C-alpha cells in the first residue's frame with residue numbers, strides 16, 4: 001500500500017538520489033529549475049510516496065509568479081518534479097502523487113494557477129493541463145512550447161515573465 005507523507009519527513013539525500021535516478025544527474029540544468037531558482041518547495045504541497053517503509057516517489061511544488069507585461073502580477077504554483085523510482089514506474093504512483101498534490105492545493109485554495117513543464121500526453125490526459133494559455137510566456141531557458149502547461153481559473157494568458165516568488169504566501 002502506498003502512503004503519502006510530507007517530503008520534509010524524508011532525509012533530503014534520499015530524495016535527491018531518487019530524483020537523480022528518475023531524471024539523471026544533470027537535471028539541475030533543466031529550465032524548470034531556473035524558473036523557481038532560489039525558492040524553497042511549499043511544504044504543504046510536497047510529498048513522498050512510501051511503500052513498506054521504502055521511498056518510491058516524490059512530488060514537489062514551488063511558489064512562482066507571472067509578471068505580466070500589462071502590470072498584473074499573478075502568484076502561481078509550479079508543480080514538479082514528479083519522480084517515481086524507475087523499477088516502480090507505470091504502476092499508478094505518479095498519478096496518485098500528482099492527484100494528491102493537486103487535491104492538497106485545492107484544499108488550501110492554491111489551485112487557481114498551476115503550471116509545469118511536462119508531457120501533455122500525461123498531464124493533459126490525466127489532469128487537464130494544456131498549453132493553450134502559455135504561448136506568450138517568457139521563461140528563463142529553452143522549452144518546447146507544447147510542454148509548457150497550465151491549469152486553473154486564474155492562469156494568465158498574455159505576455160509576461162515566469163520567475164520565482166520570493167515573498168511568503170499570505
Ligand SMILES: CC(C)(COP(=O)(O)OP(=O)(O)OC[C@H]1O[C@@H](n2cnc3c(N)ncnc32)[C@H](O)[C@@H]1OP(=O)(O)O)[C@@H](O)C(=O)NCCC(=O)NCCS
Nearest residue numbers: 022082083084089090091092093094095117118119121122
Ligand atoms: C512520468 C512519471 C512521473 C509517471 O509516473 P508513473 O507512476 O511511472 O506512471 P503512472 O502509473 O502514473 O501512469 C501510467 C500511465 O501514464 C502513461 N505515461 C507515463 N509516462 C508518460 C509520459 N511521459 N507521457 C505520456 N504518457 C505517460 C503510461 O503510458 C500509462 O498509461 P496507461 O495507463 O494507459 O498504460 C514516472 O514514470 C517518472 O518518474 N518518470 C521519470 C521522470 C519523469 O519523466 N517525470 C515527469 C516529468 S514531465
